[in-house]
Amino acid sequence: MRIGIYGGSFNPIHFGHLLLAEVCREQAKLDEVWFMPAAMSPHKQNVAMTSGRERLEMVELAISGHPQFRASRLEIDRGGVSYTVETLQALRETNSEHEFFLLMGADSLRDFGTWREPQTICQVALPLVVARGGEPAPSAQHLVEILGEKITAAIEASIVPMPLIELSSRELRERIARGESIRYRVPRAVEQYIREHQLYLSPRT
């Protein structure tokens, strides 16, 4: 099967994340997308984070009913800093029959060269990068020295177009802390979960 791995903090998951996964699934003809909430994203180590269990539960609620979307608890269970290379190597060992792709937004591609072992990552899973509507198609040329021409060209050839969805988890956390509505920005079940669990009421969570 062709499997898309979609890692993120998902703090909380929103419709931008869900649409990104859906456009990648459709365009790259993925059989499944596995959402992979990070225990701790390497670049967000100093950010106060809602518990992994709660972020995972929100992902599960958000994707419920989509037959090709799954949530993985691999990084949450591993704990510590969630290096993507470790996750992909673990997946490769236990799922040698699958072809993996790594879903990401253009902002993640920009700093991909600072990730741990980007070359090894690309050997296991080709990055599938989403280009947000209204922005020029992202270039991977800044990675050519690290990844080589072949992989760089393959990344650029598989860029996935997506309508611009002006949403970020940070903006949602700020809206909740200010007592503003997040309706129609996250799935209804996620909105209810956030309310019931009293998440993000303080601006620093």
Ligand SMILES: Nc1ncnc2c1ncn2[C@@H]1O[C@H](COP(=O)(O)OP(=O)(O)OP(=O)(O)O)[C@@H](O)[C@H]1O
């Ligand atoms: N609205 C969006 N449209 C397209 N891609 C997005 C959107 N929001 C997030 N992404 C992509 O999803 C991936 C995971 O994002 P992450 O969980 O960090 O969400 P975020 O909303 O950017 O969070 P935060 O605001 O807390 O930094 C990243 O590759 C990011 O580029």
Ligand SMILES: O=C(O)c1ccc[n+]([C@@H]2O[C@H](COP(=O)([O-])O)[C@@H](O)[C@H]2O)c1
């Ligand atoms: O492995 C790395 O070095 C690395 C560096 C930065 C980000 N990532 C992964 O990229 C995904 C999105 O990260 P973030 O910081 O936007 O939440 C998440 O799954 C992180 O684990 C991974």
